[in-house]
Amino acid sequence: MPTFDATAESLKAYRCPDWFRDAKFGIYVHWGVYSVPAQGEWYARNMYIPGHSDYEYHRQAYGHPSKFGYKDLIPLWRAEKFDPDRLVGLFKDAGARYFTPCAIHHDNFDLWNSRHQRWNSVNMGPKQDITGRWRDATLEHGLRWGVTTHLERTYSWFNVNKGADEEGEHVGVPYDGADPEYADFYLEPHDDTDLRHPINPPKSWCDMWARRIKDLIDNYRPDHLYFDGAIPFQGDDDARTGMEVMAYYYNRNQEWHGGRQECVMCIKDHADHGTYIPGVATQDMERRLADELLQEPWQTDTSIGPWGYHTDANYRPVGDIIRELVDIVSKNGNMLLNVPPRADGTLDSETETILRDIGRWTAVNGEAIYDTRPWHQYGDGSLRFTTKNDTLYAFELEWPGERRTLNVPISQADGSHVDVASVALLGHAGALEWAQHGSGLAITLPPRQPSEHIAAFRIDFR
DSSP states (O other): OOOOOSSHHHHTTOOOOHHHHHHOEEEEOOOSGGGTTTBOTTHHHHTTSTTSHHHHHHHHHTOOTTTSOGGGGGGGOOOTTOOHHHHHHHHHHTTOSEEOOEEEOTTOOBSSOOSSOSSBTTTSTTOSOHHHHHHHHHHHTTOEEEEEEOGGGHHHHGGGGGOBBSSSTTBTOBOGGGOGGGHHHHOOOOSOOOSSSOSSOOHHHHHHHHHHHHHHHHHHOOSEEEESSSBSOOGGGTTHHHHHHHHHHHHHHHHHTTTOOOOEEEEEOOGGGSBOOTTSSEEEEETOOOSSOOSSOEEEEEESSOSSOBTTOOOOOHHHHHHHHHHHHHTTEEEEEEOOOOTTSOOOHHHHHHHHHHHHHHHHHGGGTTTOBOOSSSEETTEEEEEETTEEEEEESSOOSSOOEEEEEOOOTTOOOOOEEEEEETTOOSOOEEEEETTEEEEEOOSSOSSSSOEEEEEEEO
């Protein structure tokens, strides 16, 4: 394998490893200090914006942000019921093949035993190595291990903590972020409050980001690393720091794996979130789907509801999540599904039900998902396809109502003829009636589908 350096040309030697292409489905979590107020993962910013619902909530629940700021929530995050072994077991039972929890969000609080940031989960709050405990449980359950990182945006995103009210009884009183005693958490004063990505961050911030991400890489050895955006940073840095950290990660990962590249690096094609260079990493699409079959593997990261736990959250129907998973896999992608824990480290009952429902479906239909590759076309109408050796899997997204016959195109990409040897419906014990008519296959459907959600047909060729 190559030795990487911090240039686009060198980084384009990156190749997505087969383990990721086989895995198809992963879980991650947004969990941190922001889980205490249970208003979502952007609380650390929004609580400092007058008129925002989080600002109003904070004033009523905790007091004015000049007196009780985000730092004061840290002791309230105790994670007293955190049981990573049980949680990762639930994720595995749901069918996840990799787990990549959030190790640092935009709030500047590291969830590991950080050498470069005293504001971390070992020194404060839970006083636990959250990332280390997640890693140990993940590897014990035989899943691939990774982390998501959201730190690059912090420099501007979190900078609203130095503001003040423009009206009311606290007009002109600076928020607690203006106190120089806490500058290593709230950062030094500056003018950039962009919520997407620092416009032109100083070298000091770029270097701090790099030191912390390298510390995370070295001490926790993830095989999946995710930046919440494109390559950091914009402005004078011109992505040099981001590319240097990516090259560092690629080289370190090869060292851990005897010269093999086993890492998956995910970045997003967001022009206002850094610099996007195709081919240097695996593309991640946040809450989006590809509209065509992509030649290179990719990932959608999405959630059952909000990213961070919210007391008033509405969760998505399981059928919608499974339908999305099938569509993603048919187009050569993976799904990374977020499930948000409560502050104490537990999942609410609805989330656990969602995971168990997904697990029941993957237990029946997993052979049509895992270890598959895309066919020459991702779908046909409400059908979606995957392949494995001489087998074609056809998912019917909409089980026919009165229609009792399913028609499946089976010719190869060049139009050549194939002969069908057998047809089965996963989860259905009985034989199916079917007939091949040239390049088409007509399947007579049983009275009901075997799975509560999408049905998968196995079509074996001679």
